[in-house]
Amino acid sequence: MQKDRTSEWFVPKFGSRNFRISVGILFLPYTGMVVSFAAWGSFTADFSTDRLVAIGVLYFLALGVTAHCLDSIGSKTKPWGFLSKRKLMAISLLSLGGAFAIGLHYAFLDSPLLIPIGILESFFLFAYNLELFKGRFHNNLTFVVSWGVLPVFAGSAIQSNSISFETIMVAGIAGALSYLLITTSRKYKELKRQSSDYSKIRRKEITLQFTSIGVIVITVCYLIVRHL
Template identity: 35%
Template sequence: MEPEPGETSAPRDGPAYYAVGAHTRLRDVRAILHPPYTAWHLSYVVIGSLLASKVNWSTLAAAVVAFFLAVGVAAHALDELRGRPLGTQLPKNLLITCAALGLSGAIAIGILGVLRLGPWFAVFIGLGVILVLGYNLELFGGRLHTDLGFALAWGAFPILTAAYAQDQTIAASTILLACSATFLSAAQRSLSNQARKIRRRAVSVEGRIVYADGTVERLSRSYLLVPVERALRALSWAIIVLAASLLLLRLGY
């Protein structure tokens, strides 16, 4: 059967475009890690680190590992514990263990950072713990679990933390870059909200669009979902490639 207009590149079933197909342990682990979004936010860590006049590469590497453990592992495991939004079949105890180990590992790296960078860096560690637990467990009445909370926690915070870890200061340029990351993460949140709603909650889509020239397009699940997910893919790759290009620049390539 030929697809309706707008039905090309129809999405396969799954709670996210990177979590489709039959349930397997590998598929569930990949889904939990949210690869494009995790790489997106780790790119903020790299970009924030590269603002330094002289980059400490071991500090950059430690920051990337810490944020991967805190966000890529702990935060996403905690999120899956609340209602299984990704529909994984990973055992509850495994998710709890991953969350505990991921956050503990990030805190341990942070403590080492405090010993080297000074006591003010502990503020970033404490705030990071509050953001991970408060956002993903919807503590404080869910006040952090908002679009703005997401944009600040997963956009501005990595930039500010990574930059401070390098120079022990926050310059005006760093604040502007953090604002830019906040806007980008807000765009991500808006698009991903729409994609999740269609993939996870929509039962059917009905209706049509009639254009001025008389052309008619039928609304469909793919018509609504494909451009949103294409934009999410493009944005994630744009940030990743930007971080890689800045990294190569600092390395002299």
């Protein structure tokens, strides 16, 4: 039975335990996948690099940091050692404040479409990760929408304040990949809790690695090629 998550594949194998936990709680490959989806949204418009960076930082702070810290607060099955609920909440609020500052800046500048997207993301951020409303929104659909579809919409909105047909198509692909990630992740965690069959666990782990890292690599390669 899994006692903590320091043995996860995305947790560094070097450094002190506190360092490894601090990095591990960010779920960097999964966070990078969401940041990539936001970049995909920007790619569907005539994007500027500063706004691409801005939406990437926004999602890193909002979902990469805040969501994962809130997730640790809301669930008893994801212990992260020295990080108390008070520390996690403080980090969450500071990070979310930074994300709000970026989003509101561009929303009031010329991209008001970010406001309804931000409201939806904020609702899902707390409802999903803190398992509010008796966990009614802690499900695959909420994950797909908040971690797959909306980041693409936000990436397009910050660039052009619009959502094109191409953006919707790309959001569908991101949603499908998010669904693959979350369903595989749930099976993976269940196997780690109940099974000693390493081969089954490893197969799920490879799927998670291939999906998340693959999305990041494709995004970086596209960006490089586009700027050649």
